[in-house]
Amino acid sequence: xxxxLIVAEHRNGKLKKSSFEAISKGASVAKDLGLTAHVLLxxxxxxxxxxxxxxxxxxxSILTVTDPKLSAYxxxxxxxxxxxxxxxxxxxxxLLSATALGRELGAFVSVKLDASLASDCTELHxxxxxxxxxxxxxxxxxxxTVELKQPVKVITLRPNAFPAVSSPSSPSVEAVSVTFSDKxxxxxxxxxxxxxxxxxxxxxxxxxxxxRSLGSAENFKILEDLAAVLGGAVGASRAAxxxxxxxxEDQVGQTGxxxxxxxxxxxxxxxxIQHLAGMSSSxxxxxxxxxxxxxIFQIADYGIVADLFEIVxxxxxxxxxxxx
Amino acid sequence: xNIFVCVSQVPDTATRIKPAADxxxxxxxxxxxxxxxxxxxxxxxxLRVKEAHGGEVxxxxxxxxxxxxxxxxxxxxxxxxxxxxxxxxxxxGISAARAVAEIxxxxxxxxxxxxxxxVDSNSGQFATFLAALLDINVINVAVKFDLTGSHIRAxxxxxxxxxxxxxxxxxxxxxxxxxxxxxxxxxxxxMASKTKKPEEVAFSGGASWTAITELVKPPxxxxxxxxxxxxSAVTALVDLLHNEAKVI
Numbered sequence: 001x002x003x004x005l006i007v008a009e010h011r012n013g014k015l016k017k018s019s020f021e022a023i024s025k026g027a028s029v030a031k032d033l034g035l036t037a038h039v040l041l042x043x044x045x046x047x048x049x050x051x052x053x054x055x056x057x058x059x060x061s062i063l064t065v066t067d068p069k070l071s072a073y074x075x076x077x078x079x080x081x082x083x084x085x086x087x088x089x090x091x092x093x094x095l096l097s098a099t100a101l102g103r104e105l106g107a108f109v110s111v112k113l114d115a116s117l118a119s120d121c122t123e124l125h126x127x128x129x130x131x132x133x134x135x136x137x138x139x140x141x142x143x144x145t146v147e148l149k150q151p152v153k154v155i156t157l158r159p160n161a162f163p164a165v166s167s168p169s170s171p172s173v174e175a176v177s178v179t180f181s182d183k184x185x186x187x188x189x190x191x192x193x194x195x196x197x198x199x200x201x202x203x204x205x206x207x208x209x210x211x212r213s214l215g216s217a218e219n220f221k222i223l224e225d226l227a228a229v230l231g232g233a234v235g236a237s238r239a240a241x242x243x244x245x246x247x248x249e250d251q252v253g254q255t256g257x258x259x260x261x262x263x264x265x266x267x268x269x270x271x272x273i274q275h276l277a278g279m280s281s282s283x284x285x286x287x288x289x290x291x292x293x294x295x296i297f298q299i300a301d302y303g304i305v306a307d308l309f310e311i312v313x314x315x316x317x318x319x320x321x322x323x324x
Numbered sequence: 325x326n327i328f329v330c331v332s333q334v335p336d337t338a339t340r341i342k343p344a345a346d347x348x349x350x351x352x353x354x355x356x357x358x359x360x361x362x363x364x365x366x367x368x369x370x371l372r373v374k375e376a377h378g379g380e381v382x383x384x385x386x387x388x389x390x391x392x393x394x395x396x397x398x399x400x401x402x403x404x405x406x407x408x409x410x411x412x413x414x415x416x417g418i419s420a421a422r423a424v425a426e427i428x429x430x431x432x433x434x435x436x437x438x439x440x441x442x443v444d445s446n447s448g449q450f451a452t453f454l455a456a457l458l459d460i461n462v463i464n465v466a467v468k469f470d471l472t473g474s475h476i477r478a479x480x481x482x483x484x485x486x487x488x489x490x491x492x493x494x495x496x497x498x499x500x501x502x503x504x505x506x507x508x509x510x511x512x513x514x515m516a517s518k519t520k521k522p523e524e525v526a527f528s529g530g531a532s533w534t535a536i537t538e539l540v541k542p543p544x545x546x547x548x549x550x551x552x553x554x555x556s557a558v559t560a561l562v563d564l565l566h567n568e569a570k571v572i
Contacts (some may be wrong), residue, residue, distance in 0.1 A: 073487065075452075075462065083435055100482040104464050107452030110418065116533040117418070131351045137539070138444055141341035142350065145538040149531075187461040187491035188499035203483050206572075230572065248502040249467075249481055254443055255361050255501055256338045263571040274337045279544065284569045286561065292550075300548040304557045314558045319572070322562065 004030040006180075008054055009101055013046045018097035018203065021056045022157050022250065025124060026095045027058030027167070032126035038063050038089055042081045044071025055171035057164060062171045063089070065178050069185060073101065077160040077184035079108030081250070084178045086113060091152070093131070098156040099203075106156045116148035122161040122281065127137055131249070139254040139277035159203050161281075168277035199233040201250055204230030205262045209252055211270035212239035213290075218259045220245060222312045223267060229319045235259070235279075237269050240273045253278035267308040271296030288312065325379030328433045329370045329403065330424060330454070331496070332385060334444040343539045349414070350539065355480030357390060359397045364438025368506040369469060370437045371402045377471065379434075380404045381512040384427065386420045388412050388531040399517040400509030406522035409529075416532035417445065417546040421453035428458060434474075436496040440465045451498035461495040467502040 006026035008019040023039055023280075030037035037059040041047045041067060051062045065081040082105055086094055094109060096102035098120040112115035122143075124132035133146045133155060201207050208227040213222055220234060227234045236246035238253050252259060254274035264282035269275060271287075271294055279285070280299050287300035288308045297303045304311050335341065335355045342351040357368075370381045375415045383398040383406040395406045409423045428436065441448035448464070455462030461476075463469075467486065468479035474493040479486045481500055509517075551557045551564065565572045 075464075079456070099488075100465055100480065102430070103448050104452055104462075107449040108456050108532075110449070111453055111456035114533075117449060118534065119449055119462065120437065135446075136542070137446055137536075138335065138339075138341045138350070139446060141339075142539050143542050144536045147535045147537045148533070149535065150533050183459075187463065187489060187495070189487045190490050191488035192482075192485060193479070193488065197482050200484035249498075251501070263565070263569075269427075273340065284565070284571045285548070286565070287548075294551075297548065297550070298543050301545075301569065302561055303548055303550045303551045304561060305550060306555070306557070310555050311558060314555045315348075315561065318558050318562050320493075 001090065002092045003037050003089045004033065004035040004093040004095065005089060006037065006039050006059065007085050007094065007096045007102065008039050008041055009097055009099060010041070010043060010046070010050055013049065015050055015053050016034065016097065016099070017164065018099060018159035018207050021159065022097050023054065023057040023059050024165045025157060025162045029093065029124060029126040029131070033093065033129055033131065035093065037061065040065070040082065040085055042070055042078050044068050046071065051171045051173045054232055056166055056168045058167040060169040060172055062173045064173060064175050066175065067180070072189050074185045074188040075104055075107050076109065076187060077180050078182060079105055079112060080184050081178050082109050083112040088176060094152070094154045096156045098158045102156045106154050110154045113152050114150060115152035115154045116150040117154045118146045118148060119156045120158050121155055122158050124155065124157065136258070136281065139258055140281055141277050157215050158260060160205065160262070191259035201233045201235040201252060202257045202259050204233035206230045207235045207252070207259060207261045208220040208232055208265045208267065209237065209269060210240055210267045211237040211269035212243055214240060214245055219247045222309070222316070226265070226316045229316050229323070237272070266296050266300070267312055269296055270294040271299070325373060325377045325435065326431065327370045327373055327379055327381045327558055328428060328431065328436045329363070329366050329381060329383050329398065330397050330438045330450065331367065331383055331394055332360050332442045333357040333387070333391050334337050334360045336405050337361065337443060343541060348536050348539050357393065359394045360439050360442045362441060362443070362499060362501070364502070365501065365503050366437035366439050367398045367401050367403060367462065368504045369497070369499055370435070371507070372504065373435060373471060382407060384409065384424055386411065386415065386423055392522070395522050396517040397509065400513040400546045401507060402510070402513055405520060407525055408475040408522040409525050409527050411527035414535045415527070415529055417447055417449050418453055419532045420527040421450055421457060423527050425457040427525060428454070434493045438496065438498045440498045440500045451496045455496040461491040463489050463491065463495060464498045465500045466497050467500050468499060469503060471568050
């Protein structure tokens, strides 16, 4: 029987939230299309500890490919693992998160399985048994409906664009054996550098972002304080990044990250078209800016026309007060 | 060192995108096309590798004659020569990758650089497609790149951090902002870009595996609410985020 395969991603012994989103979506798509859903975990010994959690989002069949050599990410080996499992399970739909890892594996698997690929999708409809895939193009300035012509379809889902719906079940775990060649390990991760506890703007549910009017890297501290109270991440406009206030991995916009958080708070950002393209699909947008003509107010749900240096600390205090 | 750079042209990032009458493509009237910003970083990296290790940089692009401008920009930056894979059709990423892979199979490059994505299709898949088709190594979203002999040590951006990746030539590397600061074209380069004619090659990428069936503007947001113009608005804002938007 044909199946739908969801590739779950884990780091530091924990499954990623975006994988729960993909599993939830995969469970409902599989039901609509009449496919059996499987979650695939690839990795070293740490995988055994992840199967229970993987079964909490509507799919109980967990497949594992484990090998001590897979405890560090090696893109070609992981791609071989996913492709081999997809073949063994006659998968016709393969879902991944549109993360650094998911985007890379998606493209590999597409070539290995002669499958159509749609990356970074924000909508996936399967009612009536037909798959309809929608993805933003031109950095969110347009939405495209993509026809996937091949019998096998690989789809990566944008983090935060789909809800993770908890639906606990007892996992049935099957270890799948895959044979690797030396070539599979010719490109491998030897170290990971993480800013301690730093949340990535692309994955955060709440993003507090600043523009050039912050005036210095030090002044971003007030945005960090606000983000900390909200459990969010700090982003920046291109102007702020080019001025050296933040590093480019925090940049939101057309040549930075394109994000869809639950809440986006734009502080002192005027809203150049390139920036709007990167964040306009946020669910709720708050703008704080002195200039009432700033384009950011045209897409903001809530605006405060005032100096961010007065508003942001007051907002942080108010939120602190209420959390007690 | 035999180095290739894959480049594409994209609408200038300041462009307002309008769907065309066919409902599937964009209206190209008044659109200024530029070298994809990430591809500019790829061209720069190729030139730096050539300067440090010797060799030749070849630019390769797929499309109709309008891509010639993009190719010229890369030559003006310092690329030695160019290949233009000519097609009038709109082709998808895998089909373009197959056409480029065809050329690279006989060219035997040591390194192929691409941008981490093009700012039109935003797929970020091309480098991996190429590597998979050629059965060689790939590093995506590189922000640091060191080559010693045939050994590569690079850093790539991941969510919330970086991965240090090691591999060996031949390899495809997709380039991210932060890897380098692209140079401006020189006068000598601009002159060269006018005389160096790209080698024209017929497209042999086969069928596309995807097609855009509809292209629309994102739904417009209803006008927002100005909550206030001073610090007294903060309480009201928090109430709205709690009770109306329900996001905190």
